[in-house]
Amino acid sequence: MVYLDYAATSPLLPEAIEAMHEAEQRYFANASALHTPGHLSMNKIEEARELLAQLINADSSEIIFTSGASESNNTVIRTFEGHKIITSPLEHHSIIEAARVLGGDEKPALYSYMLANNEIGEFLPIADVVKKAHKEGGFVHSDLTQVLGKLPIDVKALDLDYATFSAHKIGGPIGVGALYVKNGVPFKPLIIGGNQEKKRRGTTYNTVGIIGFGAALKYILDHKTWEIYDTKIRALRDELAECILEEIPGSSLNTDLKNSLPNILNASFEAAEGESIQLYLDAEGIVVSTGSACASGDIKPSHVLMAKTGDAEVAHSSIRFSFGLDNTEEDIDKVMAVLPGIIDRLQKISTIERKTK
Ligand SMILES: Cc1ncc(COP(=O)(O)O)c(C=O)c1O
Numbered sequence: 294m295v296y297l298d299y300a301a302t303s304p305l306l307p308e309a310i311e312a313m314h315e316a317e318q319r320y321f322a323n324a325s326a327l328h329t330p331g332h333l334s335m336n337k338i339e340e341a342r343e344l345l346a347q348l349i350n351a352d353s354s355e356i357i358f359t360s361g362a363s364e365s366n367n368t369v370i371r372t373f374e375g376h377k378i379i380t381s382p383l384e385h386h387s388i389i390e391a392a393r394v395l396g397g398d399e400k401p402a403l404y405s406y407m408l409a410n411n412e413i414g415e416f417l418p419i420a421d422v423v424k425k426a427h428k429e430g431g432f433v434h435s436d437l438t439q440v441l442g443k444l445p446i447d448v449k450a451l452d453l454d455y456a457t458f459s460a461h462k463i464g465g466p467i468g469v470g471a472l473y474v475k476n477g478v479p480f481k482p483l484i485i486g487g488n489q490e491k492k493r494r495g496t497t498y499n500t501v502g503i504i505g506f507g508a509a510l511k512y513i514l515d516h517k518t519w520e521i522y523d524t525k526i527r528a529l530r531d532e533l534a535e536c537i538l539e540e541i542p543g544s545s546l547n548t549d550l551k552n553s554l555p556n557i558l559n560a561s562f563e564a565a566e567g568e569s570i571q572l573y574l575d576a577e578g579i580v581v582s583t584g585s586a587c588a589s590g591d592i593k594p595s596h597v598l599m600a601k602t603g604d605a606e607v608a609h610s611s612i613r614f615s616f617g618l619d620n621t622e623e624d625i626d627k628v629m630a631v632l633p634g635i636i637d638r639l640q641k642i643s644t645i646e647r648k649t650k
């Protein structure tokens with residue numbers, strides 16, 4: 294199998310599997326308990342918290358573990374319920390929908406801008422947003438789910454008030470995430486009724502999941518993965534982009550290669566439907582996605598591609614190739630051995646007129 298859907302979710306790192314396996318046997322006790330097994334579980338949770346704090350230049354008291362990036366995002370928006378919430382059009386649905394339901398007119402405002410988008414990889418002008426927001430007395434949240442491990446992160450240098458992370462995009466388990474909350478900024482818990490996470494998130498600690506997240510964080514730190522993404526993975530991504538443009542008539546890129554994460558490539562293929570391309574590639578053992586994973590199965594065109602291109606045909610004919618550390622040159626060869634033929638076949642049977650013929 295050629296797996297090119299890392300931005301949707303990544304396979305568990307062997308280090309995470311091993312750590313979680315050990316945790317299931319040794320760190321099963323309720324981490325809030327006063328007994329020794331409880332303390333041992335809590336120590337492992339604090340180790341993971343320290344690792345994330347170190348990785349993003351935060352204090353460990355500023356990290357809250359959650360069930361994933363969606364919950365982290367929802368928590369920040371809920372904190373600003375009734376307030377003016379300004380988001381970029383490229384945000385994840387867990388920001389956009391929450392802001393639509395919970396936003397109001399009160400001040401101070403919350404600005405939520407991701408540093409890089411999950412569907413096209415594009416960078417957003419976060420420094421400008423932070424400057425504007427803080428000048429107005431507002432607060433800034435950034436969904437850094439896709440950035441963790443791909444770029445070095447310094448929440449203090451970025452001057453963020455809140456930031457979101459997820460374990461399963463970096464080789465940790467699904468169902469664990471984190472929220473950075475700068476000391477002193479407003480905060481309201483989403484889950485009320487427990488003293489866990491210093492009363493900031495009720496419910497029994499997901500010790501095994503957090504330990505798996507910790508193992509993935511350690512991997513990132515030990516290997517400085519952002520350097521590998523910037524060199525090896527960027528080269529693979531750019532090579533695939535070049536091959537597509539050269540060999541496939543009617544292809545275009547939705548990712549600006551010079552202003553994006555190094556591991557995401559979104560491309561459109563005139564008069565070929567994204568879902569069909571995905572299924573044909575799947576039949577060849579090549580795994581990609583159309584739009585974002587969360588939007589798959591939804592027939593509406595991706596809101597990100599619509600915001601970016603304003604063209605439903607471009608959005609409907611798009612494919613996201615997202616790379617991880619395990620991808621190789623051979624994977625690119627395998628894609629290019631079949632993709633031109635698939636697009637040609639689909640374009641021939643399409644009722645949509647090609648514009649660039
Ligand atoms: C930018 C971004 N935010 C949030 C999420 C949701 O993450 P989780 O599955 O951890 O809730 C995703 C995953 O698709 C994402 O890419």
